Amino acid sequence: MRHRWSILFILLVAASILSVKLFTEASEDPPEEYKVPAEYPPHELGEHVKLGRAIVEQTNVHPLSKDYVGNSLTCSSCHLKAGTDPHAATFIGAAAAYPAWSPREKRVITLEDRVLNCFMRSQNGKRPPLGSKVSTAITAYITWLSMGHMINMNHLKPLGPNHVKPLDIKTDLANSERGAILYTDKCADCHGEEGNGTEEGPPVWGAQSYNAGAGMSQNAKLAAWLKVAMPMDNTGLTDQESLDIAAYINSHERPVFVLEEHLPGADGLGSYGW
Numbered sequence: 552m553r554h555r556w557s558i559l560f561i562l563l564v565a566a567s568i569l570s571v572k573l574f575t576e577a578s579e580d581p582p583e584e585y586k587v588p589a590e591y592p593p594h595e596l597g598e599h600v601k602l603g604r605a606i607v608e609q610t611n612v613h614p615l616s617k618d619y620v621g622n623s624l625t626c627s628s629c630h631l632k633a634g635t636d637p638h639a640a641t642f643i644g645a646a647a648a649y650p651a652w653s654p655r656e657k658r659v660i661t662l663e664d665r666v667l668n669c670f671m672r673s674q675n676g677k678r679p680p681l682g683s684k685v686s687t688a689i690t691a692y693i694t695w696l697s698m699g700h701m702i703n704m705n706h707l708k709p710l711g712p713n714h715v716k717p718l719d720i721k722t723d724l725a726n727s728e729r730g731a732i733l734y735t736d737k738c739a740d741c742h743g744e745e746g747n748g749t750e751e752g753p754p755v756w757g758a759q760s761y762n763a764g765a766g767m768s769q770n771a772k773l774a775a776w777l778k779v780a781m782p783m784d785n786t787g788l789t790d791q792e793s794l795d796i797a798a799y800i801n802s803h804e805r806p807v808f809v810l811e812e813h814l815p816g817a818d819g820l821g822s823y824g825w
């Protein structure tokens with residue numbers, strides 16, 4: 552009899568542990584607008600989407616993309632977890648915003664254009680040809696991450712519904728001297744005191760970093776991204792700290808941006824079939 556009671560007791564404890572676990576797991580599920588589709592599309596399309604993900608994660612070394620990259624970053628260096636991190640410049644839902652108006656280019660651009668422009672600026676490289684495999688694979692991957700999101704073309708700027716929110720702070724309040732102290736304290740272990748990166752994190756300034764035409768080279772954009780993305784796995788900088796560190800990082804040299812140097816010749820602009 553006693554034996555039976557103890558079995559019952561053990562079962563009860565096990566059931567309550569399980570229900571607590573299930574409950575916490577359920578409450579940690581990301582909200583609907585940040586859900587990654589449960590499955591890849593079938594057949595060839597699914598393979599292409601997977602290829603896109605691989606390129607996003609290994610942009611500077613992947614055989615299909617490395618020739619178009621001029622630094623040691625990957626798309627994933629900024630679009631964390633291959634663009635599936637809900638906060639740090641996520642790709643989830645992004646495709647729904649295109650075609651969109653681009654104030655920078657003063658014309659309507661497609662998602663593919665947007666992807667290729669990142670090669671010229673954030674990746675300090677060359678624009679891959681329109682319609683090339685590298686281009687359609689990444690675009691297919693981002694579109695897959697946007698399945699179920701209602702198309703809502705953005706007539707103001709080429710940004711999706713879950714883009715990084717700008718900080719509510721004036722950029723002229725930035726103090727790069729305070730930023731230097733914070734950088735040494737919170738960032739240098741992974742990105743190096745000289746900003747040139749370590750095994751734990753990519754370069755944040757210098758020849759192997761994003762160039763002066765990239766969004767991140769603007770203090771306001773970098774600060775907004777830092778606030779939600781860094782320090783890795785331990786975010787929580789204040790607006791002022793994010794801005795101070797952004798000003799410090801961007802006070803260093805990085806590759807200049809001259810558009811013509813990043814555009815391919817007329818024969819490399821586009822292709823039909825691969």
Ligand code: HEC
Binds near residue numbers: 625641669673710767
């Ligand atoms: C140095 C950092 C960095 C790198 C590297 C980078 N990006 Fe970006 N990218 C950004 C930032 C910052 C934005 C603006 C995001 C925001 O405001 O939410 C952006 C925006 C985008 C957008 C528009 C997102 C939207 O919501 O509409 C796309 C698409 C994109 N990047 C694709 C890529 C691809 C593909 C690569 C790799 C080839 C890449 N990026 C590499 C920083 C980077």
Ligand code: HEC
Binds near residue numbers: 627631
């Ligand atoms: C524990 C290590 C770690 C710490 C601490 C850390 N980072 Fe990062 N950081 C990373 C990694 C790793 C990536 C690239 C993410 C990836 O590839 O998945 C990254 C990416 C970045 C990027 C975008 C890519 C690039 O190199 O330009 C910037 C900018 C950045 N971190 C700045 C900072 C700043 C500023 C701090 C301090 C507030 C900081 N990080 C703290 C590891 C770290």
